[in-house]
Amino acid sequence: MAAAYGVRLIEDAVEGSSCPRCGYACAPAIPRCPACGGTAVAARFDPTGRVWSATDVALSVAAFGPGTLSYVDLDGGPRVLVRGTRPPAAPGTRVRLVASESGMEVEPCR
Numbered sequence: 001m002a003a004a005y006g007v008r009l010i011e012d013a014v015e016g017s018s019c020p021r022c023g024y025a026c027a028p029a030i031p032r033c034p035a036c037g038g039t040a041v042a043a044r045f046d047p048t049g050r051v052w053s054a055t056d057v058a059l060s061v062a063a064f065g066p067g068t069l070s071y072v073d074l075d076g077g078p079r080v081l082v083r084g085t086r087p088p089a090a091p092g093t094r095v096r097l098v099a100s101e102s103g104m105e106v107e108p109c110r
């Protein structure tokens, strides 16, 4: 199990929640759907997806940095914020979330 920005990887799946009423997906899990106010239920998502955006952070802020942050649109799941590879992967790059010593990172899919 690893966590980064609240995103947890358990048994090679991303732990989160989804809304049975409207389908809104979120990771980390939340109790209420921000889109419709319905009760969210636990869900697991595939740890693969595409980079939506990524950036290098040059300064150390709180427990992070310097390093790379990536937003990843998970396949069939939500957009999550995780540590990224250096240099940052280009938007659209296929990646997989993997556990690392520092929490969780993305690595390019082969």
Ligand SMILES: [Zn+2]
Residues within 6 Å of the ligand: 019, 020, 021, 022, 023, 024, 033, 034, 035, 036, 037, 038
């Ligand atoms: Zn909803």
